[in-house]
Amino acid sequence: MRTSLFFAASLFLLMSAxxxxxxxxxxxxxxxxxxxxxxVVDGKTITDTIYHSIPDFxxxxxxxxxxxxxxxxxxxxxxxxxxxxxxxxxxxVQRNLLKVYEKYKGDERIKFLSHSIDFxxxxxxxxKSYAEKLGVTNDQWQFVTGTKASIxxxxxxxxxxxxxxxxxxxxxxxxxxxxxxxxxxxIRGAYDGTNDExxxxxxxxxxxxxxxxx
Amino acid sequence: MTRNTSIYxxxxxLLLYILFQACQNEQAIRTxxxxxNGQKLFTTHCQNCHGAKGEGLGNLYPSxxxxxxxxxxxxxxxxxxxxxxxxxxxxxxxAPIEIxxxxxxxxxxxxxxxxxxxxxxxxxxxxACQ
Numbered sequence: 001m002r003t004s005l006f007f008a009a010s011l012f013l014l015m016s017a018x019x020x021x022x023x024x025x026x027x028x029x030x031x032x033x034x035x036x037x038x039x040v041v042d043g044k045t046i047t048d049t050i051y052h053s054i055p056d057f058x059x060x061x062x063x064x065x066x067x068x069x070x071x072x073x074x075x076x077x078x079x080x081x082x083x084x085x086x087x088x089x090x091x092x093v094q095r096n097l098l099k100v101y102e103k104y105k106g107d108e109r110i111k112f113l114s115h116s117i118d119f120x121x122x123x124x125x126x127x128k129s130y131a132e133k134l135g136v137t138n139d140q141w142q143f144v145t146g147t148k149a150s151i152x153x154x155x156x157x158x159x160x161x162x163x164x165x166x167x168x169x170x171x172x173x174x175x176x177x178x179x180x181x182x183x184x185x186x187i188r189g190a191y192d193g194t195n196d197e198x199x200x201x202x203x204x205x206x207x208x209x210x211x212x213x214x
Numbered sequence: 215m216t217r218n219t220s221i222y223x224x225x226x227x228l229l230l231y232i233l234f235q236a237c238q239n240e241q242a243i244r245t246x247x248x249x250x251n252g253q254k255l256f257t258t259h260c261q262n263c264h265g266a267k268g269e270g271l272g273n274l275y276p277s278x279x280x281x282x283x284x285x286x287x288x289x290x291x292x293x294x295x296x297x298x299x300x301x302x303x304x305x306x307x308x309a310p311i312e313i314x315x316x317x318x319x320x321x322x323x324x325x326x327x328x329x330x331x332x333x334x335x336x337x338x339x340x341x342a343c344q
Binding site: 085087088089091092094095098130132133134135169 | 262263265271272273274275301303
């Protein structure tokens with residue numbers, strides 16, 4: 001009895017110690033290509049790393065107002081690509097993203113950005129109706145549209161595959177990744193939005209990333 | 215004589231009971247078969263929007279766990295699956311038997327207990343589609 005109690009106690013201590021250690025030391029990687037630049041500062045030659053980041057953007061949101069990268073600069077955000085009448089993976093991805101939204105609703109450190117890749121059909125009014133029906137009630141989650149060049153160009157920056165394809169139900173082919181982006185617009189995580197385990201990982205990683213700003 | 219009569223009556227009763235049970239079981243087995251086939255179709259054609267547990271998604275896609283509504287609209291369900299409605303796409307490729315499978319699956323999952331939706335029932339409903 002006493003031995004087992006001792007074991008339980010030490011196991012608990014060990015686990016909590018390990019847990020603390022993880023939370024403190026863990027950081028997320030910066031994804032994407034990187035370049036090394038050598039420059040001379042104050043007479044010294046230093047080598048700096050330029051990480052991949054999302055370029056400046058200007059898009060139209062569900063309220064027909066202009067949304068730029070500045071709206072997202074104060075915290076982290078999760079981005080994805082979808083279209084409203086998508087019959088395949090989008091509903092699964094949006095269902096999962098909605099879980100994250102509901103958990104962090106009202107938390108100003110995190111925002112959400114869904115890009116429509118159907119620049120013909122998904123007008124701001126269509127996006128507005130979609131957002132309302134999905135259950136999005138504040139401006140924390142933005143649904144945006146833009147020119148084909150701007151949206152498809154951005155999807156390359158987010159490393160998400162998008163393509164118009166008439167042979168596919170809905171007319172657009174794309175991958176259902178959720179991208180975790182930090183306040184420097186670096187991609188810190190990419191998660192398959194249709195996979196429950198990946199969604200759990202997103203929840204974990206998001207907490208780790210938010211911890212960096214504590 | 216009386217003893218024989220009671221034996222006969224007893225045996226007859228037992229036979230009837232076994233037959234009744236067999237029919238019941240047959241019906242239950244058939245429902246289960248339909249539901250199993252329907253589950254595969256559900257995964258392919260319905261689950262993305264309506265969810266693995268039939269929970270729907272906000273007000274975009276309705277939940278399928280509302281038994282009352284299902285029962286109320288039972289005769290319209292085959293047409294809904296076949297022709298779609300609003301945002302719901304049509305499924306013209308589904309045969310009546312497949313519609314019966316998938317409706318049986320939905321009707322007996324997510325807390326629903328609608329019993330079997332037969333092919334005949336589906337065919338009859340489909341002739342009355344608007």
